[in-house]
Amino acid sequence: MKALLPPLLLLIAGTNLFAQEKAAPQPLPAVKPATEGKVWGALIFATNDAAQLIGTQEKPPAQLGQFHERLSKVFGFKHFEVLGQHQQDIFREYESWVVPSRDLFLKIDSNGPADNGGVKLHLQVWREQQVLVKSDAVLRLGSPLFIGGPKWKDGRLIFVLLLERK
Amino acid sequence: MKPPSEDHDLIRWLDGEMADNELAAFEARLKDDPVLAKEANELSALSAGIRDHLPAEMRIPHADFFNSQIQVRIAQMDLDESRQKQTGNISLADSFISWIRQPWFATAGAVALAVLGFVWMRPHTQDTAHSLILSFYTPGLGVEASTYHDNEADATVLMLDGLEEVPADRKISGISVHRSETELEIAATTLFDAAGSPLLVISRDAVGHPLFLTNTPRG
Numbered sequence: 001m002k003a004l005l006p007p008l009l010l011l012i013a014g015t016n017l018f019a020q021e022k023a024a025p026q027p028l029p030a031v032k033p034a035t036e037g038k039v040w041g042a043l044i045f046a047t048n049d050a051a052q053l054i055g056t057q058e059k060p061p062a063q064l065g066q067f068h069e070r071l072s073k074v075f076g077f078k079h080f081e082v083l084g085q086h087q088q089d090i091f092r093e094y095e096s097w098v099v100p101s102r103d104l105f106l107k108i109d110s111n112g113p114a115d116n117g118g119v120k121l122h123l124q125v126w127r128e129q130q131v132l133v134k135s136d137a138v139l140r141l142g143s144p145l146f147i148g149g150p151k152w153k154d155g156r157l158i159f160v161l162l163l164e165r166k
Numbered sequence: 167m168k169p170p171s172e173d174h175d176l177i178r179w180l181d182g183e184m185a186d187n188e189l190a191a192f193e194a195r196l197k198d199d200p201v202l203a204k205e206a207n208e209l210s211a212l213s214a215g216i217r218d219h220l221p222a223e224m225r226i227p228h229a230d231f232f233n234s235q236i237q238v239r240i241a242q243m244d245l246d247e248s249r250q251k252q253t254g255n256i257s258l259a260d261s262f263i264s265w266i267r268q269p270w271f272a273t274a275g276a277v278a279l280a281v282l283g284f285v286w287m288r289p290h291t292q293d294t295a296h297s298l299i300l301s302f303y304t305p306g307l308g309v310e311a312s313t314y315h316d317n318e319a320d321a322t323v324l325m326l327d328g329l330e331e332v333p334a335d336r337k338i339s340g341i342s343v344h345r346s347e348t349e350l351e352i353a354a355t356t357l358f359d360a361a362g363s364p365l366l367v368i369s370r371d372a373v374g375h376p377l378f379l380t381n382t383p384r385g
Contacts, residue, residue, distance in 0.1 A: 011385060032346070043340050070319040083334055084340020086357070094348065097355055099367050101340040103332070116295070124325075129375050133311050133326055135302040143296040144321045150329040150340060163297070 035091040036110045036119045037166045041098035041138070042085040046077035047155030051078055058082035063142060065164060077155060085165070090119060103128065104149055104157055114138045119163060125149070141162040176206060262356055297322040341365050 040061055047053065053096065060067040060082055068080045085098030090110050094165040104127055111120035118140035125132045127148060132149070141163050149157040178184050179192050196203040299313040299322060308328040315322050332338065343357040343365060354369040367379040 043338075043384070046339070049174070056340065058340065068338060070321055073319040074316050074321060074323055082340070083338060084342060086341070086343035087342070089347060091348070096345070097357075097358060097376070099343060099366060099368065101337050101338060102366070102380075105376075109375075117296075127329075131281070131305055132309065132329065133302055133304050133322060135311075136300040137322075138298040138300065140295060140297045145297050145299075146316075146319070146323045148319045148323065148325040149325075150326075150332050151336045152332040152336075157332065157338065 013035065018032040018105045033089075035089040035092075036092050036113065037090050037139075038087060038164045039090060039096075039098060039108070040085065040087050040160075040164050041100055041106055042070065043104050044085045044158040045078070045081045045083050045152065045155055046071065046075050047081075047153060048078045049154055050079050050154050052155065053079055053081045054083065056081055056083055058085055059087075060160075061162070061164065063164065064144060064160075070144075071146065071158065071160075074161055075148065075156060076157060081160075090121070098161065100159075104159055106108055106159065106161065111136070113166075114140070117166070119166070123161075125159060127150045140164065175208065176202070180209055236266065296320070299324050 004125055019107055040059065042058070045052075045054070053111040058081075063076070064070070071080050072078065086098045086100045088096050088098045088108075090096050092110055096107060096108045096110075107126065109122040111122055114120050118138050121136045121137050122131075123140055125135075125152065133147075137145065139161065143163070145161040147159040147161070149159055151157075175184075178242055179189070183296050184192060195205055208357055215257070298315075301315065302311045302324065304311050304326065306329070310327045311324060312327070313324045341357070342359055344360045346353045346355050346357050352369065354367055357366045357368070359365050367382070369377045369379075371377050
């Protein structure tokens with residue numbers, strides 16, 4: 001019974017939420033929880049065959065500069081496409097989820113500010129119900145983290161994480 | 167207090183170092199100077215007493231060893247000198263070899279290597295301005311991770327290899343999330359798009375696996 005409680009609560013919350021969706025946009029919470037910064041996370045599809053691109057119109061933040069060229073230097077593919085993206089606060093006291101896609105997403109726990117700037121994080125990369133890697137990392141402003149994920153079609157899925165602001 | 171020259175004469179007289187004419191002149195002074203004569207007699211008696219209590223010969227400890235080492239060193243110096251005479255001057259290689267033969271070289275070299283090793287092996291957490299992967303763990307069998315910083319891309323890379331491929335016919339869809347709200351009471355996070363409309367609700371099951379609720383069908 002206890003195990004059924006979270007899904008049940010989630011179902012109730014989700015039902016209420018989506019029932020209200022058409023009525024009005026959700027108001028921002030009155031008290032914002034403490035944060036350590038804000039990240040941008042994205043799921044990228046890399047391929048050498050332009051015909052395999054889905055054709056999304058998602059754009060990376062300007063902060064990343066020559067994004068495709070940088071990805072190409074690491075992964076060697078010719079074409080890159082942002083499948084989904086997520087701007088997320090890093091909560092100081094509890095976990096944060098970065099979910100640009102339900103297929104590949106990230107759980108973040110803050111370990112506090114880093115000595116020389118940036119944020120110390122515990123990262124978990126998830127593929128549906130399976131955790132692919134757990135990692136302790138220091139994320140610094142403007143310095144992206146490229147995570148080489150599973151192969152897909154003739155290319156590869158890549159997760160990119162960037163600390164946008166402290 | 168006697169002048170230094172008088173002290174010096176007294177010591178030379180005691181040690182028997184004076185020439186005949188000097189000795190005659192000094193003994194004449196002793197006769198004329200009772201104070202100097204008294205001091206000379208006292209020092210002479212003291213000196214005789216010390217000599218009586220010391221052995222006539224003192225054996226040098228390990229004298230054979232010292233002698234042999236000195237002879238070896240002299241032989242080496244002679245050999246080096248003859249080589250230098252043959253070559254005209256010391257070659258750079260000879261100079262280097264003789265330098266590294268110095269006893270302190272091994273210690274200094276070890277210290278220098280330790281310092282270099284520390285600088286080289288030091289974790290790049292001190293002065294780097296880029297993101298870092300401090301540690302990683304891949305729970306899946308056959309999955310391996312590696313990390314490095316790509317200077318050309320100016321990015322930190324965490325490469326996962328050995329992952330199961332996503333089937334080619336599987337549709338991978340993305341979403342664009344602009345903000346989130348977390349309900350602490352039910353440990354659920356709602357993700358919203360740019361227009362403020364909810365996209366997804368995330369919670370966790372009893373074992374900590376993520377649970378999704380969405381208003382759009384999967385895939």
